[in-house]
Amino acid sequence: MALAGEYRSFLHRSCVKAADASHHLKILKAIASYDTAVEAMKKSQFESWERARQVAASVKRDAVSRLPELLEQFEAKAVENGVEVVWAADAAEARAAVLDIARANGVRQAVKSKSMTTEEIELNEALESIGVKIWETDLGELIVQLAHERPYHIVTPAMHKSRAEIGELFHRTLGTPLTDNAEELTQAARVHLREAFCSAELGITGANFLIASLGAVVLTENEGNARLTTACPRIHVAVAGIEKILPRLEDLELFLPLLATSGTGQQLTCYNTIIRGPKRSGEPDGPEKMYVILLDNGRSSIYAEEKLRVSLTCIRCGACLNACPVYRLIGGHAYNTAYPGPIGSVITPHLRGFPGWQHMSSASSLCGACSEVCPVKIDLHRLLLENRWHAHRQRTSSIIWRLGFWAWAAVYPHRKCLQMLQPFFRLGSRLAGLAAPRDLRGRIPQVAGRSFSELWQDYERKRTNS
Numbered sequence: 001m002a003l004a005g006e007y008r009s010f011l012h013r014s015c016v017k018a019a020d021a022s023h024h025l026k027i028l029k030a031i032a033s034y035d036t037a038v039e040a041m042k043k044s045q046f047e048s049w050e051r052a053r054q055v056a057a058s059v060k061r062d063a064v065s066r067l068p069e070l071l072e073q074f075e076a077k078a079v080e081n082g083v084e085v086v087w088a089a090d091a092a093e094a095r096a097a098v099l100d101i102a103r104a105n106g107v108r109q110a111v112k113s114k115s116m117t118t119e120e121i122e123l124n125e126a127l128e129s130i131g132v133k134i135w136e137t138d139l140g141e142l143i144v145q146l147a148h149e150r151p152y153h154i155v156t157p158a159m160h161k162s163r164a165e166i167g168e169l170f171h172r173t174l175g176t177p178l179t180d181n182a183e184e185l186t187q188a189a190r191v192h193l194r195e196a197f198c199s200a201e202l203g204i205t206g207a208n209f210l211i212a213s214l215g216a217v218v219l220t221e222n223e224g225n226a227r228l229t230t231a232c233p234r235i236h237v238a239v240a241g242i243e244k245i246l247p248r249l250e251d252l253e254l255f256l257p258l259l260a261t262s263g264t265g266q267q268l269t270c271y272n273t274i275i276r277g278p279k280r281s282g283e284p285d286g287p288e289k290m291y292v293i294l295l296d297n298g299r300s301s302i303y304a305e306e307k308l309r310v311s312l313t314c315i316r317c318g319a320c321l322n323a324c325p326v327y328r329l330i331g332g333h334a335y336n337t338a339y340p341g342p343i344g345s346v347i348t349p350h351l352r353g354f355p356g357w358q359h360m361s362s363a364s365s366l367c368g369a370c371s372e373v374c375p376v377k378i379d380l381h382r383l384l385l386e387n388r389w390h391a392h393r394q395r396t397s398s399i400i401w402r403l404g405f406w407a408w409a410a411v412y413p414h415r416k417c418l419q420m421l422q423p424f425f426r427l428g429s430r431l432a433g434l435a436a437p438r439d440l441r442g443r444i445p446q447v448a449g450r451s452f453s454e455l456w457q458d459y460e461r462k463r464t465n466s
C-alpha cells in the first residue's frame with residue numbers, strides 16, 4: 001500500500017477507535033487488572049525489580065552484541081540434536097521454507113501455537129493458499145482467527161473481545177450453545193482443538209528464546225497448547241526471529257520469571273518447555289522431524305544501526321503496549337501490523353520499510369511510560385525519536401510533512417508570530433473538520449478561540465482590578 005494510503009488508513013482507524021467509548025472501557029478494564037497483578041508480582045517475586053531489569057538488560061545486550069557468534073553456536077548444536085536449521089533472509093523465504101516442508105511431507109492439516117513471528121510473515125494465508133487447513137490453538141488466537149481478525153495484542157490477542165462477544169462468535173462459527181460463561185467457552189474450544197491436535201501432521205510454533213549453548217527452543221505458555229502442538233504432529237517447525245537468542249540455559253532462571261511477571265503478572269507461566277530436537281529412538285512421542293527457521297526480515301539492518309540495536313533485546317512481554325497512552329486509546333488493530341504499540345512503532349518501519357510505515361514512529365506522545373516499564377530497559381521513546389530522525393535524513397517523509405515541520409520550526413519560537421497566525425490555525429482546523437470523512441466529522445479537535453496567553457492576561461487583569 002502506498003505511503004499516503006497506509007498513513008491515511010492508520011489515522012482513520014485511530015480516530016474511529018479513539019471515539020469508541022465501549023472499546024475504551026474494555027481495554028482500560030483489562031489493563032487495570034493487568035497493572036494490579038504486575039505490580040503485586042514485582043514486589044513479591046523480586047527482591048529488587050530494578051536490579052532484575054539491569055541484569056536482564058545486560059545479558060540481552062551482551063547476547064545481541066555477539067549475535068552472529070551465538071547464532072552459529074545455536075545452529076551447530078541444533079544440527080547435532082537432529083534439527084534442520086533454515087536461514088530465511090525475509091518473510092518470503094521463511095514462507096517458502098514452511099510451504100516446501102508441508103508439500104514434501106504431504107501435510108493437509110496444521111496446528112499452530114501463538115507466534116507473532118508467524119503473524120509477521122503472514123504464514124496462515126500462505127499455507128491456506130496451498131490447501132493446508134491451519135488451526136490456531138491458543139485460545140485468544142483461535143478467537144481472532146474465527147473472527148477473521150489480526151491479534152490485537154502480542155500477549156493477549158483477544159483482549160478487545162468481551163465474553164458475550166466470544167460466546168456469540170463460538171455459537172456462530174463452532175455451533176456451541178450460546179453462553180458467556182468462561183468455563184463453558186474454554187471447554188468448547190478444548191473439545192474443538194483436541195480433534196485438530198490429533199489429526200494435524202504439522203505443528204508450528206514460534207520461540208520465546210533460543211538457547212545457543214544447547215541448540216534448544218524454549219516455549220512459555222499457559223494453556224498447554226504449544227506443548228501439544230510440538231508433541232502430537234509428526235513434524236514440528238519453529239519460526240524464530242534471530243534476536244531470540246540467549247547464551248546459556250542458566251539465563252532462563254531470570255528470563256522466565258521476568259517474562260511471566262511483565263507479560264501477565266504471573267510468577268511463572270504454567271508450561272515452560274525446552275525442546276532439543278525431534279523424537280529419539282526409544283522415545284514414545286514427539287515429532288519425527290524438527291525444523292528451526294531463523295528469520296532475519298530486516299533485523300540485520302536494525303543490528304547494523306548502533307543506536308537501534310538495543311531494540312533487538314525485546315522479549316515481547318507486551319508491557320510497553322499496556323503502558324502506552326496511545327495504544328490504550330487507539331487499540332492494537334489501528335496499527336495494522338503484527339507488532340503494535342511502542343515496540344512495534346520502533347521496529348516495524350525497519351522490518352517493513354520506512355516509506356510505508358514511518359508514520360508509526362510518530363504514534364507516540366514520547367511520555368516515556370513504555371521505557372519505564374520495559375523489563376530489559378529499552379529506551380523506547382528515544383528510539384522513536386531516532387526513527388523520526390532517520391526518516392528525516394533519508395527524506396522518506398512526504399514533502400507536506402517536511403514543509404509543515406519547517407514552517408513550525410520557523411514560527412514556533414516566536415510568540416508574536418504564533419499569535420498573529422492564530423486565526424489561520426483556527427480556520428485550518430475548521431476546514432479539516434469539514435473535509436474529514438463523514439464518521440469523523442465533529443470529532444476533529446478545533447483550535448481554541450483564544451490562546452492560553454490571552455486567557456492568562458485576562459485573568460491577571462481581573463485579579464489586579466479586584
Ligand code: SF4
Binds near residue numbers: 321
Ligand atoms: S520493548 Fe520491552 S516492554 Fe515492550 S514488549 Fe519488548 S521487552 Fe516488553
